[in-house]
Amino acid sequence: MREINASIPFDKALWRQDIAASKAHVAMLGACGVVSGEDAITIRDGLDQVAAEYEVSGVPENWDLEDIHMTTEGRLAELIGPVAGRLHTARSRNDQVATDFRLWVRDAVDQADAGLEALQQALVARAGEHADSIMPGFTHLQTAQPVTLGHHLMAYYEMIGRDRSRFADARKRMNRSPLGAAALAGTGFPIDRVMTAQALGFDGPTDNSLDSVSDRDFALDYLMAAAQCSLHLSRLAEEFIIWASQPFGFVALPDSLSTGSSIMPQKKNPDAAELVRGHSGRIVGCLTSLMITMKGLPLAYSKDMQDDKPPVFEAAGLLALSIAAMTGMVAETRFRTDRMRGAAELGFATATDLADWLVREGNIPFREAHHITGSAVKLAEQRGVALDQLPLDDLKAIDSRIDERVFKALSVEASVAARGSHGGTAPEQVRLRVAEARLALGLE
Numbered sequence: 510m511r512e513i514n515a516s517i518p519f520d521k522a523l524w525r526q527d528i529a530a531s532k533a534h535v536a537m538l539g540a541c542g543v544v545s546g547e548d549a550i551t552i553r554d555g556l557d558q559v560a561a562e563y564e565v566s567g568v569p570e571n572w573d574l575e576d577i578h579m580t581t582e583g584r585l586a587e588l589i590g591p592v593a594g595r596l597h598t599a600r601s602r603n604d605q606v607a608t609d610f611r612l613w614v615r616d617a618v619d620q621a622d623a624g625l626e627a628l629q630q631a632l633v634a635r636a637g638e639h640a641d642s643i644m645p646g647f648t649h650l651q652t653a654q655p656v657t658l659g660h661h662l663m664a665y666y667e668m669i670g671r672d673r674s675r676f677a678d679a680r681k682r683m684n685r686s687p688l689g690a691a692a693l694a695g696t697g698f699p700i701d702r703v704m705t706a707q708a709l710g711f712d713g714p715t716d717n718s719l720d721s722v723s724d725r726d727f728a729l730d731y732l733m734a735a736a737q738c739s740l741h742l743s744r745l746a747e748e749f750i751i752w753a754s755q756p757f758g759f760v761a762l763p764d765s766l767s768t769g770s771s772i773m774p775q776k777k778n779p780d781a782a783e784l785v786r787g788h789s790g791r792i793v794g795c796l797t798s799l800m801i802t803m804k805g806l807p808l809a810y811s812k813d814m815q816d817d818k819p820p821v822f823e824a825a826g827l828l829a830l831s832i833a834a835m836t837g838m839v840a841e842t843r844f845r846t847d848r849m850r851g852a853a854e855l856g857f858a859t860a861t862d863l864a865d866w867l868v869r870e871g872n873i874p875f876r877e878a879h880h881i882t883g884s885a886v887k888l889a890e891q892r893g894v895a896l897d898q899l900p901l902d903d904l905k906a907i908d909s910r911i912d913e914r915v916f917k918a919l920s921v922e923a924s925v926a927a928r929g930s931h932g933g934t935a936p937e938q939v940r941l942r943v944a945e946a947r948l949a950l951g952l953e
């Protein structure tokens with residue numbers, strides 16, 4: 510029983526939140542006259558002393574005391590005597606743990622947001638450098654149309670922006686105080702739940718005591734935002750892994766985020782990116798773990814809910830590492846723009862530009878233009894040349910409406926420059942987006 514029951518090995522991570530919530534609670538008990546002002550001060554000072562001990566020596570791990578709440582109260586009693594017993598008036602460990610954990614998750618949200626902001630700054634900085642750098646854009650991982658590297662990086666800026674807004678949403682929703690819900694039914698003591706809510710930075714108290722001690726939506730909201738964010742980080746990591754492979758050779762990853770091989774001397778492996786990709790699987794696992802813990806629980810508190818913490822702690826650690834790794838990768842990777850541009854010239858990436866030109870200049874319906882372009886691509890493929898290297902006479906033989914002006918449209922530069930629609934890949938559009946992003950990030 511000792512072993513299965515003890516949560517102190519992991520919930521000691523909540524000690525700062527536990528002390529803060531207890532101090533808010535006892536100050537309120539004093540203000541409301543539930544305990545004397547003198548006792549409230551003794552307890553507060555005792556809690557400060559416990560915190561100072563934890564700070565220096567860590568939280569002692571005694572399984573007989575089960576959890577951080579009993580551990581702190583036990584040490585408080587050793588320090589200040591029986592008056593410590595008044596702290597737990599008008600509360601239960603059920604509202605206590607719900608409060609502590611909300612505070613912890615709220616901090617985790619703030620940390621994620623700060624990390625993601627730094628990642629966005631790195632993305633925007635590199636995108637600004639590479640608004641004109643041309644690379645192949647892919648669909649199905651097959652060369653599709655030329656894009657700019659800046660445009661590609663700014664796609665991740667958008668994704669991370671949505672992640673930040675999901676975390677912000679979650680934060681807003683979770684920021685209510687369950688403290689004072691007591692075990693499940695509320696309390697008969699004349700407490701002031703608004704006062705404790707304010708002291709702990711909550712927007713107000715929760716409105717149903719049963720829900721207050723049964724609810725772990727805040728942890729699930731966090732994990733859902735974390736999981737979705739980790740998918741984005743994983744996709745970015747995957748791109749760096751592909752780009753770093755020798756046949757691509759689009760990037761030289763920073764040495765600081767790579768490793769060598771113990772047998773192959775030439776190797777530089779993208780381990781950090783691979784671990785980010787791997788961690789996303791574990792973070793999704795943390796989310797499903799807690800969802801399944803919660804799915805069959807009747808109101809109100811059940812001990813299953815003690816299992817809420819390990820997946821959240823694990824996910825938060827993995828996410829923080831993943832964000833830091835990808836921020837370093839984006840900031841320090843050397844983009845081999847010559848290789849990227851060379852690759853953009855292969856694979857007939859400007860075929861759509863030929864079709865568009867026929868529509869524009871020849872007033873040919875797009876489907877027909879698509880067909881004509883197909884013939885041109887086939888010919889270029891047979892000759893082993895790029896589209897813009899086909900002699901004009903050969904193009905004219907395919908369709909007489911083609912003239913020499915077409916060559917202007919077939920360069921990769923012309924191709925990206927032409928895509929100036931809102932949100933398109935044209936360098937001028939990318940620069941606009943980068944400028945807006947810099948403003949939004951407070952960099953201007």
Ligand code: ARG
Binds near residue numbers: 602
């Ligand atoms: N260690 C428990 C947890 O983490 C604290 C709440 C215990 N409440 C109870 N009634 N046993 O969930």
